[in-house]
Amino acid sequence: MASPVPIKTLSQTWTFFEGEWRDGNAPVLGPRTHGAWLGSMVFDGARAFEGVTPDLDLHLARVNNSAREMLLEPSLTVEEWRALVDDGLRKFPRNAELYIRPMYWAEQGLGGGVRFEPDSTNWCLTIYEAPMPAPKGGAITLSPYRRPSAETAPVGAKASCHYANGARALIEASKRGFDNCLMRDMLGNIAEFANSNAFLAKNGVVFTPAANGTFLNGITRQRVIGLLRADGVEVIETSLTYDDFLEADEIFSTGNFQKVAPMSRIDARTLEAGPMYRRARALYWDFAHSRAPLRAVS
Template identity: 65%
Template sequence: MATIAKPVSYSQSWTFFEGEWHEGNVPIMGPRTHAAWLGSVVFDGARAFEGAAPDLDRHCERVNWSATNFRLKPMVDTDTWIGLAREGIARFKPNAELYIRPMYWAQNGSGGGVLFDPETTNWCLCVYEAPMPQPTGNAITLSPFRRPTMECAPVDAKAACLYPNNSRALIEAASRGFNNCLMLDMLGNVAEFGNANVFMAKDGVVHTPAPNGTFLNGITRQRVISLLRGDGVTVVEKALTYADFLAADEIFSTGNFAKVAPVIRIDDRQLQPGSFYTRARKLYWDFAHARKLAA
């Protein structure tokens, strides 16, 4: 039986909202806030761990890209996001393992409420303790839930309203004893895990689903592809089926929360953390540590 992680109800947290830092879980959305009622939220998530914050700039840039694509109004430039993130990190003990979450949301709607008003865009930046998961390995299966297309959902943004379906997928997988699951796109090809991007290796080549507009082309995903290719590994982005993963030599995930993590079982087939996973994780950790936060 797979071990299912329990939700964390609280950890030390600092949030910059309306011009100042607040400690704890700050109530920033009420029942009439459009975002709380109808899900008009975009966000991003950077990591600080072991004194480093890899790709912080790219995460801060992407939240503005998400806001623009979602038709919210970006209010904060990238340099300001980065500066606030560093201020927030400095409020924690050195080398704390942190999650950095810039957010935009619509405060008010118009008409019947479904249409939000971009001019009421609000924002905050939350930094909180979130220990890095240990790379003990996940047991995975195929989810009955699928990723949407552009016509069905705002897949061109890191939008909060996309995540409940992924949560349903993870809950369903957990009910069958799995930590995670592979989700297909509408054509039946593998898109991603319920909470991360996916890689597999077969016959000395690393493969990963080609971004096709149904899932987020993650920043950690892009970084790992670049690092592996720079280290001489062949990485192929293409359409992949669930059968491809069932026959894989190894499978691993990339994502901002856990970074690079192995898969140790797919359905009833046991796997071992493989050489490409080990290489990818080491390359990423070396990259991250080369970008230490300024004192």
């Protein structure tokens, strides 16, 4: 019999589940929970860093929308989620760099099977320490794997079932010496990175794949587009090929975890963290820190 895999010690974590905050990483999903073994989980991820929580309400609204897209039955309002988040943030130092993760899933499947029972929807809120990664850049390539279409997956939901495909894309790229990869849609156009939205800059114009329903139109993506346009930058949402990225002056990503990050190499070609990336990151940081924090200094 194989020895059990040691459980890795994780960062400081608090989880609100079934009426109380639970310290540590105690499991809330049992081995027969539908979400744990048949993939009915939806979630969202917001950031708390340097005392701010940018776009928190949009993330909380999206987890409810994701639940509906997945045919689950969300039970908390945005206001109820926000009150729980505010309470949970007080358990950490004010300037802790945190990830805020609300989740819904089905507890039961019909007859124990794939078709879940929507009225068995359960939920929890997990908040944990997650330092903001330094924007040091990364090497990217093209993945052989593609994003699904609406006919093949619940692409309108931020659902855990999507992330297995992103994970295998990242693992495949890593084996070839890359940190991330661009994924195409079923038509062959670039959709996004394996774990974030994609941007390129060429001749002073910023381009990003049009939100065509094959990937999530990220909250940070939308925010950065709006900030750049308000600052006078032309941002074009359109169909892009891998050749467009190969010929780009700059490439950067947006996402919940790292917010705005540069890419430093595509295949064998070195890239600079250029002026459009720096402008996007500075605009986002200014926006985030203009938001009033949700809690007083503890």
